[in-house]
Amino acid sequence: MKKRVLVVAPGRGTYTKDTLNYLSKFPTQTTQFVKQLDEWKKQSGELTITELDQTSTFKNQVHTKGENASVLIFACSYADFLNLDPNEYEIVAVTGNSMGWYSALILAGAMNLQNGYTLINTMGSMMKKEVIGGQIIYPFTHDDWTYDFHEQEKILNLIIKCREEEHGLAFPSIYLGGYLVIGGDQKGLSWLMKTLPQKEHFPFQLINHAAFHTPLMEEVSARAFQLLKPDLFQTPQYPLIDGRGKIWQPYSTSTHDLHNYTLAHQVFAPYNFTQAISVGLKEFAPDNVILLGPGNTLGGSIGQIIVNEKWLGIDSKSSFQARQKEQAFLVSLGL
Template sequence: MSAKQLEQTTKATKTAFVFPGQGSQKVGMLAELAEQFSGIRETFAEASKAVGFDLWQIAQNGEELNQTEFTQPVLLTASIALWRVWLEIGGVVPKYLAGHSLGEYSALVASGALTLGDAVKLVNLRGKLMQNAVPQGQGAMAAILGLDDVKVLELCAQVNTQGLGSVDAANYNANGQVVIAGDKASVEAVMNTAKEVGGKAINLPVSVPSHCALMKPAAEQFAMALEETAIELPGVPVIQNVNAEIASDVTQLRTALTEQLYQSVQWTKTMEFLQNEGIEYIVECGPGNVLANLAKRLPKIEKALPLDSKSRLDDALNAILVAEGRIA
């Protein structure tokens, strides 16, 4: 649906859709659903034509799947394929959309703000620029668990004065769960200090350190591509990563997408926004259930439901239709 068509659609009152980012990819994603819904392969064919390589083959065979320039368009396409299936089977249009990092582009496509073809080209370029911004092996990301946000920021600030490079808070995923990113030595220093003060630190297997100062050169180049891409205001409100707010015009949208490359993902604030707006049901539209699992911890969320198998799709459809009063 276009943004205008979505604007005119009767929307859910208690439901939000969230779209995952890198790390949710898995070999063979959506294969089961593709046997039952022809639209999944059709969506992958449409996106593959836009970028010039076979996204379905990468998703199913796994070759190059973890190279960020391929991961990003594959994941986005998988999320939009699921979104289209949801609408096809009579799923309600949610009240809000949000996406984690890369997932923000999926949310914008679902909202009608971007076409699928333009979005996959953008995220393919985004992946290349991110990969080229930091030489392989020089950057790192890690999850810091069990410490509050202020403490993690304090540890990053301490390390940033030691001449090891830079490290930033990249993703505020939940209370007590912050992902850091930056130069490898700096990230390792924060990990060690976090353990000393009672936290846990887990190294993340990623090829680029996202959402940190090292991505500023990539953002400057990416801004030019965004300027040349047609973008509309979303037909369903999309909550932005960088500020957990809704853009009032297209200029703000472009600015937020540029800044997203080197600023933190404000996922904790995004979830607070949704709960304050009366959202009680979160549906994760993409491979896996990472975001659904995070949402299950939230006090005002009744259910958090993934969609990436036939049984999960059926369960989510029934639960949301009942919750929204569409069926008894």
């Protein structure tokens, strides 16, 4: 009997020195599409996916740049997706985190490969000359992974205080399980980095990330509408869960609305990955959640969401780890 699975595509920051040569582990027939991506990259005068993945040294200033990282991360996710055994798994829904939404559109069939590449490369290259703002990440869970809502409220109040007292601009960017990603200008982020209490290595700033999913991206959204037209989109083959928790169903999706969400709200409003996973669990009750590679940086966040939903009776970090050891519910292909 096939396992019913919720497929999750990761976003920026997931391709690291530990994931170099990620694509070399796949059979040749799985990675045929990479040749096409390489050809399109060459036509743009950019580094190819093969060059980036097969290099011997990971370089932050190369591998984390939007024009390089975005399509590279998608390629790794897509290879994992194509490698799923259709005799073993039945895909019940697809979602993603942040840039992973663009990957999810392709995985779910809402865009073909060429149109999806156009979307990902265009959005990833929007800030080639200058990155607008940045992102920092900060946790708000207890040691057992349950949410500390009092702590979350304090963080959100500090973000408001940052703007009201004119320390700089800062906004909630991504709700990421027990983490809040904050986007803003460098002045605002620097103030928050000094003001938020130190917790281990938090807060820390994400390398080469812009102020994604905040009002600072409104100009990027406007440019995206000029460059990317609705006919790039088609109705999905699988249900798609977006960054608000809305489900786009195969038979009822308006491609006009999907285009509008992808280039507007998704670009300049907070991305609620927590809600997307919660909806995926409750609406589709999958046998497994499959997290595509590269890497496993989303594994902890998804685990925290599962804990706080008390899904399958998992109500703490220790019970999640015990379940993973016994019969993994979250399958991380990037490990």
